[in-house]
Amino acid sequence: xxxxxxxxxxxxxxxxxxxxxxxxxxPYSLVKGAALSKQCYGNESERRYNDIDLxxxxxxxxxxxxxxxxxxxxxxxxxxxxxxxxxxxxxSSSHQxxxxxxxxxxxxIVIDVNFDIFWGExxxxxxxMEQFLAxxxxxxxxxxxxKTLPPLKAMVQLVLHHYKDMNSIFLLATRxxxxxxxxxxxxxxxxxNIEDISVQNLLRISKEYEIIPYVFYxxxxxxxxxxxxFLLEYLEAFRTPEGEKLLNAYGLCKKERKEWTVDFRxxxxxxxxxxxxxxxLTERDRRKIQLxxxxxxxx
Amino acid sequence: xxxPSIINVVxxxxxxxxxxxxxxxxxxxxxxELGVDSIEFIAIIVELExxxxxxxxxxxxxxxxxxxxxxxxxxxxxxxED
Numbered sequence: 001x002x003x004x005x006x007x008x009x010x011x012x013x014x015x016x017x018x019x020x021x022x023x024x025x026x027p028y029s030l031v032k033g034a035a036l037s038k039q040c041y042g043n044e045s046e047r048r049y050n051d052i053d054l055x056x057x058x059x060x061x062x063x064x065x066x067x068x069x070x071x072x073x074x075x076x077x078x079x080x081x082x083x084x085x086x087x088x089x090x091x092s093s094s095h096q097x098x099x100x101x102x103x104x105x106x107x108x109i110v111i112d113v114n115f116d117i118f119w120g121e122x123x124x125x126x127x128x129m130e131q132f133l134a135x136x137x138x139x140x141x142x143x144x145x146x147k148t149l150p151p152l153k154a155m156v157q158l159v160l161h162h163y164k165d166m167n168s169i170f171l172l173a174t175r176x177x178x179x180x181x182x183x184x185x186x187x188x189x190x191x192x193n194i195e196d197i198s199v200q201n202l203l204r205i206s207k208e209y210e211i212i213p214y215v216f217y218x219x220x221x222x223x224x225x226x227x228x229x230f231l232l233e234y235l236e237a238f239r240t241p242e243g244e245k246l247l248n249a250y251g252l253c254k255k256e257r258k259e260w261t262v263d264f265r266x267x268x269x270x271x272x273x274x275x276x277x278x279x280x281l282t283e284r285d286r287r288k289i290q291l292x293x294x295x296x297x298x299x
Numbered sequence: 300x301x302x303p304s305i306i307n308v309v310x311x312x313x314x315x316x317x318x319x320x321x322x323x324x325x326x327x328x329x330x331x332e333l334g335v336d337s338i339e340f341i342a343i344i345v346e347l348e349x350x351x352x353x354x355x356x357x358x359x360x361x362x363x364x365x366x367x368x369x370x371x372x373x374x375x376x377x378x379x380e381d
């Protein structure tokens with residue numbers, strides 16, 4: 001209940017700033033958070049979230065950042081003193097820039113600005129974000145009109161997001177990013193949008209974007225948790241040797257990839273995934289984790 | 300600012316990577332396939348920006364965009380001509 005009041009107030013404040021009207025002509029989508037909650041569960045407040053996540057093409061980052069600055073947001077300081085180095089790091093090896101924040105009283109509104117649905121280390125075919133965002137749909141969130149992804153693309157975004165969270169050595173070392181709620185979102189997004197996200201539609205878009213192994217990976221573990229037999233049809237359609245190889249591995253690129261030494265249930269129930277990976281990290285992995293800590297965790 | 304030469308850029312890149320694998324003969328090959336990783340790519344960009352006194356635009360800052368030495372030279376030339 002408190003959560004709903006807080007989130008409603010955040011959107012009311014953004015509405016007061018005309019935030020979403022001012023960026024309406026920009027290719028953007030509100031992703032995860034309230035928009036995903038509505039697509040998964042039918043209402044804005046079912047899913048817990050702390051930040052407002054926006055997805056914009058890289059070429060529009062400057063425009064969006066100007067809007068944010070004009071509306072009183074500022075980039076959250078990191079512990080890196082070299083702003084340009086920080087910017088290069090975010091843009092070349094991440095999918096997001098430093099979040100923008102505006103504080104009102106004791107509340108902070110945090111805007112996460114994402115410019116890609118892949119991770120920074122991704123070595124495969126990139127998706128053109130302007131084209132990806134071209135068919136964004138309008139949605140009403142707490143009385144505010146926002147643009148968000150249609151269900152099929154929301155699934156693509158969510159699958160890649162979850163794959164990243166489950167495989168990033170930085171996230172595994174610093175946060176517990178393998179959580180059962182993430183599979184709940186996948187399950188209900190699929191279950192409640194079954195026509196839009198039919199096996200055929202998901203397979204078609206996954207072939208186009210060359211992401212079949214990642215979709216298989218996330219659906220495989222969703223099936224482990226939910227056990228619902230309708231998922232079997234998806235698993236059979238998406239099963240490939242490449243996807244099966246990913247199941248017991250972590251790391252977001254070939255150079256970083258390592259085998260888990262514990263099973264999925266243990267990973268899911270762990271309070272500190274770092275315990276299971278720390279001993280296997282290379283010097284380069286550690287350097288990368290440290291750099292990311294400096295930027296995204298302030299130290 | 301003088302236009303970047305292949306030798307010039309190759310020297311800078313090789314100084315930023317652990318195994319200096321770039322030569323004049325493979326400057327059109329993919330940096331990823333040549334073994335350049337994300338941290339080395341950041342070092343390369345920082346060094347190139349310093350040397351040529353430029354800033355790569357946001358939408359060019361990716362190893363998939365600046366995929367080879369020849370592409371890097373092309374983009375530096377575009378920035379210097381602007």
